[in-house]
Amino acid sequence: MKTYTENSRKTITILLSFFCFLWFLPFLYVVINGVKTRKEYNLGEFWDLPKGISILENYEYINDRIDFMMGFMNSLLYGAIATTLAILFASLAAYAISALKIKGKMFWFMLIYSGTIFPFQMYIIPIFRMYSNVDLYDSKIGLLAVYTALCIPFCLFVLRNYFYSIPKELVESAKMDGASDFKIYVSIFMKMAKAPIAACFLFQFTWVWNDLLFGLTLSKSAEARPIMSSLSLLNGASGTNDVPSALLAAILASIPTFFIFLVLNKSFNYGFPTTSK
Amino acid sequence: MTSTSLLLVACGGNNGSGGNSANAVDYYSDLADDGPIVEEISENMEEKIDLSINFTGYSDGQAYQTAASQSLGKEDSPGIFKWWSGYRLNTLASTGEIADLTDEWEDYYIDAGINPELAEAFTVDGKIYGAPLSVLYNVVFYNKNVFDEYNLSPPETFDDFLDIAETLKNEGVIPLAVKNDGWASFVWLQFFLGAYDPDLYTDLVEGNVSYEDDQVVEALTVWQSMIEAGYFGEPVKSENQTRQFAMGDAAMAYEPPIFIKGLEDDYDMEANEDYGMFVIPSMDGDTEPVIFYEASPLVISEASSQKDDAKKVLRELETKDSFEIYAKESKAAFVEGVETGNEISDEINEIANSDDYILKLRYYEATPSNIVDTATENLWEFFYNPSENSLKKALANIQKVADEEDF
Amino acid sequence: MEIVKSKPSSKLSMKRKIEKITPYLYLVPAVILVVIFCIYSDFFSLIVSFTEWDGLNEMQFIGFQNYIQMFQDPNFLLSSINTLIWVFGTLLIPVFIALLFAIAITHVKTQSFFKIVFYLPNALSQTIAGIILTTILSTYGLPHLLGVMGFESLAKDWLTVPYINTLIMVVSSGWQGIGLNLILFIVGLNQIPKEPIEAAIMEGAKGIRLYTKVVLPLLKPIMLIVLLMSLVNSFKSFDTIWVMTNGGPFRTSETLAVTMYKEAFVNNQLGYGSAIAMLLSVTVLIISWFLLRDTFKGEE
The missing domain is CATH 1.10.3720.10 (MetI-like)
Structure with missing residues (x-):
């Protein structure tokens, strides 16, 4: 809307970007830890960067169970x-x-x-x-x-x-x-x-x-x-837990819902109730 | 117009389970992890008696209870399913929907080497309704590396135990890890009552002694003073408790032997090398120490068309060979001579079967469930705010429920 | 439907009857399915709520005992308060903040980027989101990081702190649930006809006033959807709590839905659980009726 100048637009973008970053943080955690091996995750800290990409091993673990x-x-x-x-x-x-x-x-x-x-x-x-x-x-x-x-x-x-x-x-x-x-x-x-x-x-x-x-x-x-x-x-018996595999599974399982959102996102732009009664 | 009800009828019977073939017995369990174990047992059994097991594991306790309890009494109910012992078994037995296994015990299980004393946990009104699936003995595990670092060794007396806790606390290590599962507060109730006086514990769970009894208060005041002294960690999630223990952030944990599985699989710890176990000594030093156990039975559905086959299958399950398969996988054993392949777990099994310890059914199964539900919540509240008053209040609340209960 | 009562009649009135009946046929599939699954189950629970039943043995009819017990149960009071916190929290984050974000997003150029990021958590299930946030917020997650950084007093499992954990969970569920509402609001904002807004700007309306006086009223239909959907779901808040704290410690973070579930399926008091479910449903039904009543005026 015209009342907003370029400057305030910039401020809004910066603010939104900050919140975006906050919103994305948990995913960063998931991505970093989902590719670790089980022992790497258990014995290290969650903020340690993965030493390698163990997606295949973790997927194998998922498919075994x-x-x-x-x-x-x-x-x-x-x-x-x-x-x-x-x-x-x-x-x-x-x-x-x-x-x-x-x-x-x-x-x-x-x-x-x-x-x-x-x-x-x-x-x-x-x-x-x-x-x-x-x-x-x-x-x-x-x-x-x-x-x-x-x-x-x-x-x-x-x-x-x-x-x-x-x-x-x-x-x-x-x-x-x-x-x-x-x-x-x-x-x-x-x-x-x-x-x-x-x-x-x-x-x-x-x-x-x-x-x-x-x-x-x-x-x-x-x-x-x-x-x-x-x-x-995938939830193991008491006290045991393969967190990286569970995280990987969670991400894989969330692909369809996200994909459908991307596909349908465009169709939201055609007519929605706009008149109020 | 498509009528959905028509659709429903048309495709109704199309369910994929092959469980009704003549020689397979359905086995429902909430221990979904047991799948591969049961499969292995089933394969061995098929060669012997031409019967196999069709295992269905549920990953959610409540979904499992719904499925199990709502299918009972029907002809197509599973032949075998896993249940809980104690009062939870009483409720089930009172429906008349599960088979009496007393004769099976006498004719088969005992001969196969199952400790006849265990039948007590599955007995309702003189009849035995369950066959043991697992018996888990609760002991204190300790991190050997931490103990070595501070020159500590397993306690001989209860005072030793207090000294160890004091040393660890001063070194900045959590002496006893605590897990925050909603039910997990009762383990400490039994821990302290058992160390104080095993008979008092029995009187309490059977309703002969009040929760407000002076002795009960005295036993639990020891707990209170230990919480106040900082000997217990903050309650944490079960996985985190294992981690605290494995990383040496906490030195001890009061757990059943399946705790070992997490230590080995997730943290590469080795028995006797990285961790050990002991039973908490009695406070007076004379009484034999108590080991509390939890027991899970398998029961047979009375109305099931598979009932007779299910009995035959149970006879095969209640053998040392089957339990050995089970023990290797779960790292827990209860039948004398069955080996888990883990020294610590085997040691637990050995001492529990010896005469030097008193065995008691754990609180959760030993007393009516209404009391357990109230007790676990009230004991947590006490644990978070330990004081003479909060202890009295918690015990009074539990007693209020106990007053209305038939034991 | 009242079709059967027709008197013997001429062909003409038969035709008129059929004309009258046909519109109802459009309702049939939806009504049948809802009656079979929902209404039947509601009715089942209504009956169970007047009994004592453990799911195994015979039901014992006990009249209004469960309802009386409910109002004497301190846990029920605490759950009700927590439920209200959840309702207000939901109105605040997934509705109000979502609206603010939506307005902000319509003012920037990279709309689709922001939409996608804010929607991301929504692609996760509440259970999965709960599990992820639990690992982040419990002992070895963020608190541990803060502890290492020197904030020792923060290094504890936040989800086990009574009362604080409810607030943490409300925010967590806001993180997870904001996406849907945000999308709806953006759609609504983008669809608003330009003319009334331009007219208002000509008259000197600006900033907040422009929104409260002109834009928001135009957003009402979408607002109604978002509001009702969020209200209904917040009254039924369950998954997040069940995963993150299980209602604990000592039942301090239970909502009515959690109390209901615990009583019914953990403590095996299905009668009592059903009574709580009935109360919860009637409350939501009444609120819905009040919000929807207006849209039916003049429809009959």
């Missing part, structure tokens, strides 16, 4: 499918709540939204019991269904918030042209909602990817186990 790639692929599958389905279902519901003629809009909204309110830890036992009765325990479908269901409320919230800011006149004129409700949903609402959909995808994919709770409780085999639950198996 867990099936890293299998967990990685599982989580990719869960993240992609559950998030897509959740966005689809949530957008349909959000469309109905904001643009169609239904009674009790707030009721329906709150009903679905309430799914995000309860502490998820308390879902473990009921869902576990349900799953062991219908044979979904330790299955990919089971985890997919849970993740989809739990992603819906937040997506509904974001999408409805956007949908109700879409001007009513657009809908009316499309109706005059004889467009069906579903056509309006596809060609107006979904088309305009690229940015919020990208946001939902980013947030929910990250959430599914990082979930530990449901992965731990609802899976027991490497075939169904998501990445974070696999990683938790």
Whole structure:
């Protein structure tokens, strides 16, 4: 904005750079220590520079103990499918709540939204019991269904918030042209909602990817186990710990969520709710 | 519109576990690290009795408890799973969902060389419900290099122990390392009660003596004075406790033998060279010293279709050969004659099986869990602010819970 | 849905009925999934909250006993206070500071660089971030470095200092969680139409006033998303604490979610844990309702 001179811009850049540095410090720690050997880490100080790069050894250690790639692929599958389905279902519901003629809009909204309110830890036992009765325990479908269901409320919230800011006149004129409700949903609402959909995808994919709770409780085999639950198996018995390998695993496991952010970052620049009511 | 419920039904039975094949017995455990050990035992066993073990390790205690407790009572529940002894086993046994193993003990385990006294830890109302998986004896480990540097040797009497602590403190070394796990405060309760009077400990955990009893207060006042004297380190994370000990920042740690694994794997320490162990002498000097142990049982699900196979598998697990495989890996043994390949750990096993020491089940399993939960929190609070008053307050709080408990 | 109650009717009114019903079909998949997993589980917990249950033996119905116990439990009071600290801390760092950063970033040239760095911790899971920060903040991390540098009094495990550790964890979780909100704010700020702002500047609005009077009101829709999301999550704060202090020492850093989890799964008091969960959920539900109520005005 024009009120700011070059000087104040410089000050702001310097301040931001300082905070950036602070924000990055922990990563510096991770990078320096993630490439050390186990003994090098244990016997030295964390600020000592690594004597060599032991990534391969550490990766070998990880792979000896867990099936890293299998967990990685599982989580990719869960993240992609559950998030897509959740966005689809949530957008349909959000469309109905904001643009169609239904009674009790707030009721329906709150009903679905309430799914995000309860502490998820308390879902473990009921869902576990349900799953062991219908044979979904330790299955990919089971985890997919849970993740989809739990992603819906937040997506509904974001999408409805956007949908109700879409001007009513657009809908009316499309109706005059004889467009069906579903056509309006596809060609107006979904088309305009690229940015919020990208946001939902980013947030929910990250959430599914990082979930530990449901992965731990609802899976027991490497075939169904998501990445974070696999990683938790790296924690050794009391007092033993291969910190460098764990750090390396943490970095490797965080690549997809970061990558998705980089990809979606651009699409945030297309239309987001801007009018306030 | 895609109906998800249809999808669910269509792909429902598609779970990958091959555990239901006729000759494999499922074995659930929260000790995920045991996987390779059990696999090795399973391979040996397959040749002998044509049964194998399908091991499932959980990395999270709570997720494990949910999975284990919620699948009990079902036909497809795992044949074998790991549990906890003492009151935690009582709760499980009272459901009637786990098999009575009394006959198995008499017919098989004892003949295989398992110490019959251990059955006590797994006995509920006269019936034995568990087969020992591991028994860990708690001892004091000391860093030999530090002890040598200050010309110290393991204490013969409790006063020696105090002198050692005083010397170390004056040299700027933490005498006793403390780990900050939420439950870990009770080890010091048993440490001091055991050294003060083993019978008092038993009376206390069985509910015959109050926590506010003068003797209990006297025993724990020794603890208080030691905290105040600076003989204990700041409570730190378990990994850091190992590090403090290994680096010589702390000289002693009160731990079970699995502590050795960290010392060897992470810090290249050698038994008798870099570290040693001793049992804390009794305060009066006459009573035999006490070794506290924790015992983990394996139990069998009563309703499981694998029940009979599971019993056969347990008979193979409860042998010296199987325990030797286990001991080599975990660096801890409890069956006489089983070797871990580590001199210190073997020494612990040897003295624990000798007549010169009193064995007691550790506090965590020996007393009702409600009391344990309250005690661990209150003892921590006391530890952080040690004083005559805070000790009294902690003991009064514990007693309040104990008053309402059926022992 | 009320479709079944239809009277025998002519084809025309059948058609009208179908027209009336179709909009509800859009809700079906979402509602079914949420009901199966969430509402069912909420209901399950509601029932459990009136019982004494260890997860193994039969449930014993005990009425409101768990709820009464809750208000007599000193731990519950401390957890509630800690939860409020978390809520305020979250409003401060991941919301307010994120807004400040976002405003600052829109004023500099290298926007994407700053965005990426501030987002980095968000790519980590809360658990992983917690583990990393724990090693940095505990005995052999930063405190050790400071000790070596001569600040002996700082050389202790910071996460084991009661009450201080809650503040440290709030900041840690702010470090981890600021990215998402920051991105949303930047998107919102970049999208604000130029005209009203230019008009305001013409009228002489500047600096802070410009923001509080003109920019922020225009940011309201995004603000609502950020605020509600942060509030809901801060009330449920669990992962960071569970990893970094486990609620200790002596339960001083527990939040309601941690207390709930400990009672339910560590102490095997599922009834009591469920009662805390119910209270927590109802609180969040009420707050959400108040914040969302306005957006539904005139929608019916």
